[in-house]
Amino acid sequence: MGQVQAIPESLCSVVVISFRIVDTASTSFSLREMRLEIDDLQKWFDLNEFDRVEDEPRLPPEKMLETRKQAVEDHGKTCFGFVLESEEQTVGMVSFHNIGTLLNIGKPIFCDVVINPEFRRRGFGRQLYESGLDRLRELGFDRCVVGVREGNEAALAFTEYLGCSELDRQYLLTIDLTTLSDEGIATNADDTVQLFSLAQLRDTDPQWREKLHDLSKAFEKDIPSRVEVSIFPEDLDEFEKLLYVEWELDLDGSFVAVIEGVWAATTWKRTAGEDWCYHIMTGVRPEFRRRGLVKTLKRAGFAWAMRVGIRYIHTNQQESNLPMLTLNRQLGFETKSCYILLEHQFG
Numbered sequence: 001m002g003q004v005q006a007i008p009e010s011l012c013s014v015v016v017i018s019f020r021i022v023d024t025a026s027t028s029f030s031l032r033e034m035r036l037e038i039d040d041l042q043k044w045f046d047l048n049e050f051d052r053v054e055d056e057p058r059l060p061p062e063k064m065l066e067t068r069k070q071a072v073e074d075h076g077k078t079c080f081g082f083v084l085e086s087e088e089q090t091v092g093m094v095s096f097h098n099i100g101t102l103l104n105i106g107k108p109i110f111c112d113v114v115i116n117p118e119f120r121r122r123g124f125g126r127q128l129y130e131s132g133l134d135r136l137r138e139l140g141f142d143r144c145v146v147g148v149r150e151g152n153e154a155a156l157a158f159t160e161y162l163g164c165s166e167l168d169r170q171y172l173l174t175i176d177l178t179t180l181s182d183e184g185i186a187t188n189a190d191d192t193v194q195l196f197s198l199a200q201l202r203d204t205d206p207q208w209r210e211k212l213h214d215l216s217k218a219f220e221k222d223i224p225s226r227v228e229v230s231i232f233p234e235d236l237d238e239f240e241k242l243l244y245v246e247w248e249l250d251l252d253g254s255f256v257a258v259i260e261g262v263w264a265a266t267t268w269k270r271t272a273g274e275d276w277c278y279h280i281m282t283g284v285r286p287e288f289r290r291r292g293l294v295k296t297l298k299r300a301g302f303a304w305a306m307r308v309g310i311r312y313i314h315t316n317q318q319e320s321n322l323p324m325l326t327l328n329r330q331l332g333f334e335t336k337s338c339y340i341l342l343e344h345q346f347g
């Protein structure tokens, strides 16, 4: 778990909820709205540190703030949450946001609850979660989507308590580029394959958006998932917004293989931390499959990452996508954890 959120401008003027709870030890607690400011994002980051799994990527609070602010202020995304505080410390926080790829059913929103370990099993998690439901209903949302790491028994019990049901599972895989030999980054493409970064194509091909959209649509239906998700919009401007806003594509680190003028395959990166990035999408046109293009493109991505000082690349993989899991493992990715995606319909 580890999403951050912000308060949409339109909601900033809403009167902040603030009420007090006094427990049996006479400690006073207050609940307030989470602010789109570095202090609150730092609190969120610190709370998440308690359950951090070594090797898993964490966005620094400054980067989270930048992303959320842009999504809310420039693109009208919904982001809000609450902070529960005692007189001395942060007891817990909840965040709701719809930034990223969500289910295609109903009107879903991501939710994340984190409670300071000192205050767990006292009903605060449930209370924080429920504090957002009325506003979510008012905004038209009807279900929350949560991701829980396999083995996080407390969180799984909590989601069961809330009435969530499992939708899908995803592996988180990581490659440490310093473990690769020269062979591990050799692209080995034959002469018919030309490799370009998306930045090069954007600068040289006025039709680059159309061509990328067309290629994406050609592989979209084969992206495996147990749940239907909206991926690539038909509208070109919406498609571009998805790339820049939701996925924060790094055009220098994303590549396209062109064969005899046809955009045949692509791999996309999203830069995030100082020495790490995400690999977020791979797709090959059906007629160009089984020709080693994915390995070629991914290795071009490794070489780019090493040039710009990136050491780790993280990627998510659907449990059902065995071919891609096998391929990633052959390239040197290791499985770090498995996340269970669940939803709670409250509408």
Ligand SMILES: CC(C)(COP(=O)(O)OP(=O)(O)OC[C@H]1O[C@@H](n2cnc3c(N)ncnc32)[C@H](O)[C@@H]1OP(=O)(O)O)[C@@H](O)C(=O)NCCC(=O)NCCS
Residues within 6 Å of the ligand: 001, 051, 111, 112, 113, 114, 115, 116, 119, 120, 121, 122, 123, 124, 125, 126, 127, 146, 148, 152, 153, 154, 155, 156, 157, 158, 159, 161
């Ligand atoms: C998961 C988490 C948010 C639960 O917060 P919490 O304040 O302890 O939860 P609550 O006290 O509201 O628990 C509500 C119910 O969830 C279930 N539950 C919560 N923690 C549990 C645990 N450790 N073991 C078994 N059941 C648990 C119980 O049914 C509980 O009701 P009960 O205490 O009456 O039996 C907290 O453990 C946490 O912050 N974990 C790390 C972050 C995380 O993984 N979040 C995922 C959820 S989005």
